[in-house]
Amino acid sequence: MTMVVGVKLPTVLRPFAGGVERVEVQPAEDTVGAVFMALEADHPALRRRLTDEQGSLRRHVNVFLVNDNIRDLDGLDTKLSDGDELLILPSVAGG
Amino acid sequence: MSEAVLLIGTKKGLWIGRTDGERRNWKLDGPQFEMQGIYSVGVDTRDDRPRLFVGGTSEHWGPAVFHSDDLGRTWDEPPKGSIGFPEDADASVERVWQIQAASADQPGVVYAGTEPSALWKSTDGGVTFELVRGLWDHPHRKEWGAGFGGQAIHTVLPHSTDPDRVSVAMSTGGVYQTRDGGATWEPANHGIKAKFMPDPDPEFGQCVHKLAAHPDVPERMFAQNHHGVYRTDDGGAIWKSIADGLPSDFGFPIVVHPHEPETVYVFPLIADGNRIPPDATPRVFRSRDAGATWEPLTNGLPDAPSYAPVLRDALCVDQGSPAGVYLGTRDGCVYASADAGDTWTEVARHLPDVLSVRAAVI
Numbered sequence: 001m002t003m004v005v006g007v008k009l010p011t012v013l014r015p016f017a018g019g020v021e022r023v024e025v026q027p028a029e030d031t032v033g034a035v036f037m038a039l040e041a042d043h044p045a046l047r048r049r050l051t052d053e054q055g056s057l058r059r060h061v062n063v064f065l066v067n068d069n070i071r072d073l074d075g076l077d078t079k080l081s082d083g084d085e086l087l088i089l090p091s092v093a094g095g
Numbered sequence: 096m097s098e099a100v101l102l103i104g105t106k107k108g109l110w111i112g113r114t115d116g117e118r119r120n121w122k123l124d125g126p127q128f129e130m131q132g133i134y135s136v137g138v139d140t141r142d143d144r145p146r147l148f149v150g151g152t153s154e155h156w157g158p159a160v161f162h163s164d165d166l167g168r169t170w171d172e173p174p175k176g177s178i179g180f181p182e183d184a185d186a187s188v189e190r191v192w193q194i195q196a197a198s199a200d201q202p203g204v205v206y207a208g209t210e211p212s213a214l215w216k217s218t219d220g221g222v223t224f225e226l227v228r229g230l231w232d233h234p235h236r237k238e239w240g241a242g243f244g245g246q247a248i249h250t251v252l253p254h255s256t257d258p259d260r261v262s263v264a265m266s267t268g269g270v271y272q273t274r275d276g277g278a279t280w281e282p283a284n285h286g287i288k289a290k291f292m293p294d295p296d297p298e299f300g301q302c303v304h305k306l307a308a309h310p311d312v313p314e315r316m317f318a319q320n321h322h323g324v325y326r327t328d329d330g331g332a333i334w335k336s337i338a339d340g341l342p343s344d345f346g347f348p349i350v351v352h353p354h355e356p357e358t359v360y361v362f363p364l365i366a367d368g369n370r371i372p373p374d375a376t377p378r379v380f381r382s383r384d385a386g387a388t389w390e391p392l393t394n395g396l397p398d399a400p401s402y403a404p405v406l407r408d409a410l411c412v413d414q415g416s417p418a419g420v421y422l423g424t425r426d427g428c429v430y431a432s433a434d435a436g437d438t439w440t441e442v443a444r445h446l447p448d449v450l451s452v453r454a455a456v457i
Contacts, residue, residue: 044174048157056187058157060154
């Protein structure tokens with residue numbers, strides 16, 4: 001079954017996704033980590049800003065599934081369903 | 096008519112100074128790369144079309160290296176990024192501290208130094224960089240420490256005539272050199288003190304803040320250490336102090352004049368326990384005899400009291416004639432000299448703290 005997940009981007013990241021507010025990806029597996037891997041194909045510059053080169057979510061990037069930060073769920077292993085929406089938000093950091 | 100460009104990397108973005116070849120009246124463009132700490136800037140003047148570099152880190156979105164072939168009006172990075180550790184290295188780039196073109200007889204070769212301490216080599220003009228495995232796999236690596244700026248290779252000094260020779264400096268770890276194109280590396284710290292260690296004369300572990308050399312005299316190198324200013328005349332086998340005549344041997348940058356191999360510049364701070372200029376007076380010190388004697392340069396720099404330090408990459412020269420010298424301070428001021436440091440003019444004030452400056456006459 002093909003699964004589609006939406007990823008909503010903050011303004012600052014939209015230039016790395018062709019200027020759009022939201023992208024859709026078809027992850028190979030039903031996890032948040034697979035969504036990021038799927039981003040690599042179409043939006044590698046965007047993926048690189050969300051995770052480091054080893055695939056770890058950057059420390060000050062927050063990813064929400066509805067109202068839950070995925071760090072409070074299972075992180076990159078958090079399970080997704082077809083039609084889920086992820087919201088990317090920068091944390092309060094940066095000095 | 097020639098023009099000059101001055102890249103100013105700050106804690107919160109990039110500004111670019113532009114002027115004509117006289118370098119007297121600067122116009123400031125910016126900011127670009129907002130909310131990125133611009134730890135490194137670079138200018139590659141080997142080709143007809145100069146290429147500019149920016150190594151920035153966003154606290155949110157990570158590090159990236161960009162290049163520009165239109166003097167900083169537009170910037171590019173390859174889709175998959177310029178720099179990143181391979182999976183088996185089990186590390187990720189935190190900051191890019193140095194972007195340094197090799198000599199003119201190595202077209203396309205550009206080096207980068209990063210946190211964590213790693214050296215990178217580009218052979219496509221600085222678009223993409225590959226990890227130099229010989230240094231990454233060095234058995235000393237696990238013993239290299241972190242200074243306040245993180246554990247980083249912050250200085251890359253390619254040999255001007257031998258493409259197989261490169262010197263790097265890291266904090267902490269000190270100076271390492273290769274003579275075989277990066278395959279093997281040896282520490283080269285003999286004579287450089289490490290006053291913060293139980294043994295102040297270790298083989299490695301020093302906190303060398305910056306290296307500099309003139310391309311006409313590649314065996315002579317200068318080092319500003321975490322306490323100590325040194326010169327080697329034999330390619331790094333032995334370092335000797337040249338700090339006599341300076342108000343302090345602590346500081347971050349050291350720079351060599353582009354046309355006079357004996358002329359060198361530093362910006363002393365009182366001590367590691369008090370990192371402000373001596374007498375609260377910002378002074379560049381210049382030696383015209385390779386460190387035997389020093390003279391303070393203050394004409395046009397702020398009057399006392401002024402307390403701002405100058406960081407390791409925030410002092411530079413251009414390749415113009417007479418030589419241009421530039422410094423940026425942690426209180427966001429930038430000064431330029433178009434006469435080798437004799438007189439200074441203000442280029443900018445009230446910027447975020449300046450991390451890096453590089454300039455070129457084109």
